[in-house]
Amino acid sequence: MEMKYDHVSYLTLLAVSTLLADMDLGKMIHCDIAKFGFDSYLAVTNALVDMYAKCGKLEDSVKVFVNMKARDIVTWNTIIAACVRSENCSLGLRMTNGMRTEGVSPDVATMLGILPMCSFLAAKRQGKEIHGCVLKFGFETDVPIGNALIEMYSKCGRLEDSVRVFKCMKMKDVVTWTALISAYGMYGEGRKAFRAFLEMEATGVYPDHVAFVAIIFACSHSGLVDEGLACFDRMKKDYNIEPRIEHYACVVDLLSRSGHFAKAEEFILSMPLKPDASIWGSLLSASQAHGDIKFAERVSEQIIKLRSVDPGYYVLISDVYAALGKWDQVRMIRKSIKARGLKKEPGCSWMEIRNTVYVFGTGDECFEQFEEVYKLLGILAGFLAKEGYVANLQFVLHDVEEDEKRDMLCGHSERLAIAFGLLNTKPGIPLQVMKNLGVCGDCHTVTKYISKIMQREILVRDANRFHLFKDGTCSCRDHW
Structure with a gap:
């Protein structure tokens, strides 16, 4: 007996291919959907938009979207999220304008999709417009919306607006406090970040591993070495949080950024985790910035041994050899980058x-x-x-x-x-x-x-x- 599929069956199959990010399976399912006419179901085409996006095929996702005969708020939220995931924020903002033109009212999910795009592009005007929409539709009491607004304003160069949003929020969670601490850290306001961290604890909100990354980062960029080390020590002692590789990287950055290269190297060698390129990279970047090129050369050798796939570290190493006038090594590093198919992001x-x-x-x-x-x-x-x-x-x-x-x-x-x-x-x-x-x-x-x-x-x-x-x-x- 031949088994017959309905649109629910195809929704299930699409969910599987999306979960596995299996592009070939997704295309096969898409062919069957078109063949048997199930592309007339809105839920199915929404799922197709999502599947292609999560398989890294934004262009195919947009093609499905453009050919849809009907769209709802889920459709728009899905394509906006797809643009954010692919870091094509310019397209995402155009989609947002298209949604507005079609008269579709946004919901909380829409706002949470749009605000990160404004953050990425530092689009102040659009960010303020979205904030206006938040107030218009009564979303300002939603904690994740407030958190996203704090981040958006801080990344658009409006620290004072970030602080204003924070102060207006009646409910605050650990993400809210972390967003404020991160904002202060980005502007070199380490003292304010540290006070915010202590205030968070005083209100009964427990910091998580992300909050500790934020506060150590803030201390690092303001030269608050003792405060940053104290926060790192308290992670396990007071909150039973096991430090991750990113916390160790922050401490190395904290020490080396203030010129404590020997202490930073000693800290690396005492780590219970195997140091990766991010750890040595922090030390390399700081020693180079401080002009200790000989020390930087020694650190470069450690990174080369790790054979990282991040071209940024090899660019740093190339910088070091260039500063030493060792152009043969510079050419060797550049050949290595090219041979391994690594590409430096152009400035x-x-x-x-x-x-x-x-x-x-x-x-x-x-x-x-x-x-x-x-x-x-x-x-x-x-x-x-x-x-x-x-x-x-x-x-x-x-x-x-x-x-x-x-x-x-x-x-x-x-x-x-x-x-x-x-x-x-x-x-x-x-x-x-x-x-x-x-x-x-x-x-x-x-x-x-x-x-x-x-x-x-x-x-x-x-x-x-x-x-x-x-x-x-x-x-x-x-x-x-």
């Missing part, structure tokens, strides 16, 4: 001016007004020299002449963004730049000078934290 920066987002790549000459931008950077170079600036050529990782190295530094993406912002905003207006990688030491120095020369506040968010440049100083106090 880029972006900024929003009058509701338009402008993106700049390192060495980019294809953006609007690029000739004016490079001309302004040339003019600024003269003012910088008068202020005593000398280019730090160790941040150029190519074996070229010094003049060419200076030109390469001038083309770093954050400098292009800052110059573009200076050209396209009124004098005195603060600038805000987002960057996908860490700010290099030379650009950090240059931005301090520009903030003084041009009398501008410049807020830069890099991969780790915010830097507020004002009157020739940075909020990180050169401790990043």
Whole structure:
């Protein structure tokens, strides 16, 4: 007797293929669904959108979505979540606009899908609009919504708004407190983060392993070594939380960022867990930033032994050898990266001016007004020299002449963004730049000078934290 399937059967099969992330099985099921006409069921097409997204095929997910004859709130939430999962936040925001155009009212799940996109893009305007929707639809009492708003505002350069949302929340959980502690940490407000941690405990909320990562990170980026170590010790002693590899990495970062390289190395060697590339990478990055290149070279050897698949560590190692002038080793590392199929994420920066987002790549000459931008950077170079600036050529990782190295530094993406912002905003207006990688030491120095020369506040968010440049100083106090 032949078994007949109904739409519920196909929903079950799709759930299995989604759970297993089995693309081939999912496609076979999709073919049968189309063949037998079950794609007329809304629940089935919603499940198809979700299946393709969770199998890493956003393009196929969007194709199903576009061809759907009917959509409901579940459909929109699913495609928005798919965009977030694939880190295609620009598409996600367009989908959000499409949802609004079709007159579909959002629910809590919609908001929890949209807010992380605003965080990722640092889209302040859209974030404020979503906050308005939260208030309009009465979602402000939902704790996860409040938590997402704290994170969104902090990543959009609006720490004061993060704190305001936190204070307005009547109910707070450990995620709420952790979001606030993380926000303070990103802005170098370690003292405030530490006070928030103690206040959380005083209210009877127990920190979890994520909260301990947040507080040790905050202490690390503010030079609060004793406080950070005390928090690490209390994890197991007071809360019976077994430290994970990320906690050990934070402690190594805490020690090495403050120049305690010997203590950091001793800590690594005493760990009960086998140190991975993230552990040695923290020590490498800090020792390089502090100029202890010989120590950094020794740490590099440890990372090479681990054969990490993260190209970022090999870029750091390449930096070290370049600073030592060992160009043969630099070429060897680069060949190794290429041979193993690893790809370094290209540096880029972006900024929003009058509701338009402008993106700049390192060495980019294809953006609007690029000739004016490079001309302004040339003019600024003269003012910088008068202020005593000398280019730090160790941040150029190519074996070229010094003049060419200076030109390469001038083309770093954050400098292009800052110059573009200076050209396209009124004098005195603060600038805000987002960057996908860490700010290099030379650009950090240059931005301090520009903030003084041009009398501008410049807020830069890099991969780790915010830097507020004002009157020739940075909020990180050169401790990043």
